[in-house]
Amino acid sequence: xxxxxxxxxxxxxxxxxxxxxxxxxxxxxxxxxxxxxxxxxxxxxxxxxxxxxxxxxxxxxxxxxxxxxxxxxxxxxxxxxxxxxxxxxxxxxxxxxxxxxxxxxxxxxxxxxxxxxxxxxxxxxxxxxxxxxxxxxxxxxxxxx
Amino acid sequence: xxxxxxxxxxxxxxxxxxxxxxxxxxxxxxxxxxxxxxxxxxxxxxxxxxxxxxxxxxxxxxxxxxxxxxxxxxxxxxxxxxxxxxxxxxxxxxxxxxxxxxxxxxxxxxxxxxxxxxxxxxxxxxxxxxxxxxxxxxxxxxxxxxxxxxxxxxxxxxxxxxxxxxxxxxxxxxxxxxxxxxxxxxxxxxxxxxxxxxxxxxxxxxxxxxxxxxxxxxxxxxxxxxxxxxxxxxxxxxxxxxxxxxxxxxxxxxxxxxxxxxxxxxxxxxxxxxxxxxxxxxxxxxxxxxxxxxxxxxxxxxxxxxxxxxxxxxxxxxxxxxxxxxxxxxxxxxxxxxxxxxxxxxxxxxxxxxxxxxxxxxxxxxxxxxxxxxxxxxxxxxxxxxxxxxxxxxxxxxxxxxxxxxxxxxxxxxxxxxxxxxxxxxxxxxxxxxxxxxxxxxxxxxxxxxxxxxxxxxxxxxxxxxxxxxxxxxxxxxxxxxxxxxxxxxxxxxxxxxxxxxxxxxxxxxxxxxxxxx
Numbered sequence: 001x002x003x004x005x006x007x008x009x010x011x012x013x014x015x016x017x018x019x020x021x022x023x024x025x026x027x028x029x030x031x032x033x034x035x036x037x038x039x040x041x042x043x044x045x046x047x048x049x050x051x052x053x054x055x056x057x058x059x060x061x062x063x064x065x066x067x068x069x070x071x072x073x074x075x076x077x078x079x080x081x082x083x084x085x086x087x088x089x090x091x092x093x094x095x096x097x098x099x100x101x102x103x104x105x106x107x108x109x110x111x112x113x114x115x116x117x118x119x120x121x122x123x124x125x126x127x128x129x130x131x132x133x134x135x136x137x138x139x140x141x142x143x144x145x
Numbered sequence: 146x147x148x149x150x151x152x153x154x155x156x157x158x159x160x161x162x163x164x165x166x167x168x169x170x171x172x173x174x175x176x177x178x179x180x181x182x183x184x185x186x187x188x189x190x191x192x193x194x195x196x197x198x199x200x201x202x203x204x205x206x207x208x209x210x211x212x213x214x215x216x217x218x219x220x221x222x223x224x225x226x227x228x229x230x231x232x233x234x235x236x237x238x239x240x241x242x243x244x245x246x247x248x249x250x251x252x253x254x255x256x257x258x259x260x261x262x263x264x265x266x267x268x269x270x271x272x273x274x275x276x277x278x279x280x281x282x283x284x285x286x287x288x289x290x291x292x293x294x295x296x297x298x299x300x301x302x303x304x305x306x307x308x309x310x311x312x313x314x315x316x317x318x319x320x321x322x323x324x325x326x327x328x329x330x331x332x333x334x335x336x337x338x339x340x341x342x343x344x345x346x347x348x349x350x351x352x353x354x355x356x357x358x359x360x361x362x363x364x365x366x367x368x369x370x371x372x373x374x375x376x377x378x379x380x381x382x383x384x385x386x387x388x389x390x391x392x393x394x395x396x397x398x399x400x401x402x403x404x405x406x407x408x409x410x411x412x413x414x415x416x417x418x419x420x421x422x423x424x425x426x427x428x429x430x431x432x433x434x435x436x437x438x439x440x441x442x443x444x445x446x447x448x449x450x451x452x453x454x455x456x457x458x459x460x461x462x463x464x465x466x467x468x469x470x471x472x473x474x475x476x477x478x479x480x481x482x483x484x485x486x487x488x489x490x491x492x493x494x495x496x497x498x499x500x501x502x503x504x505x506x507x508x509x510x511x512x513x514x515x516x517x518x519x520x521x522x523x524x525x526x527x528x529x530x531x532x533x534x535x536x537x538x539x540x541x542x543x544x545x546x547x548x549x550x551x552x553x554x555x556x557x558x559x560x561x562x563x564x565x566x567x568x569x570x571x572x573x574x575x576x577x578x579x580x581x582x583x584x585x586x587x588x589x590x591x592x593x594x595x596x597x598x599x600x601x602x603x604x605x606x607x608x609x610x611x612x613x614x615x616x617x618x619x620x621x622x623x624x625x626x627x628x629x630x631x632x633x634x635x636x637x638x639x640x641x642x643x644x645x646x647x648x649x650x651x652x653x654x655x656x657x658x659x660x661x662x663x
Contacts, residue, residue: 020452022434023417027376054435061436061586063418064376080338081526081562082488084576110420110580112377113341114157115488115562116193116495125379127160 005043007032012047019048035066071105073143076122080111083118091119094133103144148232149182151199153189155348162216163196169220177227187261187349192495202233208243215239248511254500256469256482261349266384269391272352280471281356285405293364300470306460307557309546318447319365322455327367332460333374336420337529340560342484343461345496347381351388357464362409365457370411371432420584424632425458438586439632487513490565506540509563520565528557530577531637533644553644570649574642575603581638592635595626606656
């Protein structure tokens with residue numbers, strides 16, 4: 001049996017099942033279900049009367065859509081210019097080698113516009129300013145004692 | 146003036162704990178006698194000193210930079226200070242006053258950001274009390290769209306998003322198009338790394354942006370509008386949503402704007418992380434719910450934009466200039482201002498709005514306090530991945546569209562990253578190229594493949610394995626990508642490399658020489 005995606009109905013209704021709302025619908029779907037699974041994309045395609053290829057193609061185009069389930073924690077290194085010149089590249093490399101926990105996904109985010117705190121991390125949506133690999137690792141360990 | 150405290154609740158100060166501080170102090174105020182107002186406001190400017198707080202008393206306003214220790218002690222201290230009835234002269238422990246005569250504040254001219262940091266961005270009443278929608282009201286009463294376009298044209302206002310196209314001409318082109326269905330779009334996809342001027346406006350004073358958009362819609366005869374905002378800006382999205390809802394409820398958006406019979410409504414579109422969507426044709430596709438891929442122009446958006454309708458696209462700061470421009474009149478508005486987000490290796494960073502034509506030296510050395518101790522400024526980067534560097538020897542350049550272009554960079558949207566002598570210019574060029582490689586949409590070959598090859602060449606040089614022929618290939622490929630790419634992303638991607646080659650060729654040559662060593 002295919003999974004039910006009832007929670008998305010109000011969002012689709014609010015946008016009148018219009019294809020132009022695809023980005024909004026995908027964003028809402030990801031917020032509700034955590035990621036955009038193949039069956040969820042098929043569901044959206046059906047209700048917006050769009051070819052699956054277009055829905056899949058749009059979902060895979062944008063960085064913020066994720067096609068695989070999210071980890072328990074997410075640690076994003078800001079790789080904006082100001083963070084870069086203050087050592088974000090080195091911080092990212094250091095975390096790549098030291099942060100091996102499967103429960104935490106390491107990634108990068110383009111400038112979040114909070115440059116005076118660089119180099120910084122966005123951990124589960126919170127901004128951690130002036131980080132080094134030591135402070136970052138210590139902070140991350142506290143997330144999963 | 147009512148006594149009280151204002152806390153900056155924009156992203157930067159929020160990340161330093163301002164929101165919790167605001168809640169605690171608001172609780173103290175609620176327990177005490179009425180009369181103390183405690184509220185959150187938009188960006189106060191010097192972000193690096195945050196969290197920032199303003200103490201308002203009848204004796205004036207004082208901007209305080211708080212240290213980490215103050216996060217704990219401030220609410221308790223407020224309670225005792227306030228019960229004694231006097232905020233005047235209160236110097237919270239762990240705080241330092243930033244005096245209004247300090248250059249960072251004194252040399253600004255705040256037009257776009259006039260109310261940012263003063264009003265509660267979530268309150269329409271406060272915005273209106275500070276003058277929001279007054280210009281829209283006047284425009285509707287005068288009922289002469291062409292006169293507005295003429296005023297905007299004569300002001301010389303140019304697009305603040307990067308390209309600097311004259312705003313009045315753009316408006317006139319859309320207004321002249323036949324048909325009744327026209328569209329106004331605000332490009333709030335502020336993607337350049339190190340740029341957060343538009344975020345500041347949206348978080349700090351959303352109604353000024355909305356007012357500018359509605360005036361533009363009235364001038365060009367548009368019925369529908371969209372604000373396309375970056376998904377990476379959750380707070381700006383929240384504040385815009387609330388602002389749009391408030392404007393609808395009070396009749397500044399909807400079936401009859403300001404009871405004039407003019408109909409205009411707008412929707413928010415939240416981007417999903419694609420730098421190329423800042424390019425106007427890609428942005429149009431994204432609004433329509435498609436992949437954000439650019440297309441050739443013509444047809445220009447003014448002819449065929451969102452859903453094929455004539456479309457006016459301006460960025461946040463451009464729209465936010467409109468109310469100030471109409472309020473002041475041409476003479477007082479003068480050359481206008483530019484908002485910069487000033488970051489990198491400086492003593493004090495944050496958001497500044499300065500008169501157009503201010504010299505880089507004034508901004509970087511006087512206002513931002515110059516380099517960190519023991520270092521020299523090497524370059525100032527403007528225009529993000531589409532721009533370039535101004536070397537320290539040219540710091541006296543005035544900040545305007547032409548002067549920066551002559552130096553091989555652009556004004557861009559307003560990101561200004563200061564770099565000191567620890568910065569490796571070749572590494573920075575590779576950083577920007579990696580950015581463009583990652584953000585290339587892949588539609589046209591020069592950009593899709595060229596950015597990959599250019600990054601490989603730069604990395605090879607950085608590894609000390611480059612030869613003279615690699616360097617000349619780097620240069621010629623830069624020109625190919627620049628000439629042959631479809632949209633602004635590819636056309637401008639080589640700029641940081643070309644600019645570094647122009648001003649810091651020695652840094653590149655030094656990497657070659659390493660190769661010759663035994």
